[in-house]
Amino acid sequence: MESGDPIDRQEVSVADSLGCGTGQLTVPLARHVTxxxxxxxxxxxxxxxxxxARGSNVTNVAWARGSSEDLPGEFGRFKVVTMGRSFHWMDRERVLTAWQRAVEDLQPRFLPHEALPSPGPASSGxxxxxxxxxxxxxxxHRVIHEFTREWTVDRIVxxxxxxxxxxxxLLGDRRAxxxxxxxxxxxxxxxxxxxIEPVALEVHTATRG
Known part of the structure; x- marks a missing residue:
């Protein structure tokens, strides 16, 4: 996301601008990172x-074709990821939960099609x-409890x-x-x-009138 806070070059070595467009955010950002x-x-x-970038004499930025659909992809690891006007075009939950999506995408490779979870009933909204x-x-009465949940590889499995x-x-001898x-x-x-997963637990308590 865009932020007005300055970026400390000593702390940020690699930055990514997702949905960079013509580089209007990436090029200025590049001056503050390695x-x-x-x-x-x-x-x-x-x-x-x-x-x-060339017109601004910025030489420490590279460009790659891809989108949020490619996450996690092979782009590498970044200390900062920016998304300006591109975020509202994305599947926002998927972008922010790349590891959950990656695990979901693995299951069809190991399980028969008929065993995969089917979508739930459509919501009326x-x-x-x-x-x-x-x-x-x-x-x-509605209450939201916000907290973070930490996962490890073993806990996810x-x-x-x-x-x-x-x-x-279902996995049988393919479990390992x-x-x-x-x-x-x-x-x-x-x-x-x-x-680290941010969690917003929404609790509704309903009683008779």
């Missing part, structure tokens, strides 16, 4: 961005409060086995290979093996 990468799905945008207000329980999908039985692939995928995203 290396920068601009990523955009449109080749014409990248050409204009490269021209902007109506809020919980609105639906409850016209139910026999119209008095609704354990969670996968704890869901309603009978993963152990699956676990190794999950671990390798997660460590490629975050070599420390520690993942």
């Amino acid at each position: 290396e920068a990468l601009g990523v955009d799905p449109e080749p014409e945008m990248l050409v204009e961005a490269a021209n902007r 109506e809020s919980h409060e609105s639906l409850l207000a016209r139910s026999p329980f119209p008095n609704v 354990g969670y996968l086995y704890s869901t309603s999908l009978p993963l152990r039985r 290979a699956f676990e190794q692939e999950v671990a390798a995928t997660l460590l490629a995203i975050e070599p420390s093996g520690r993942f």
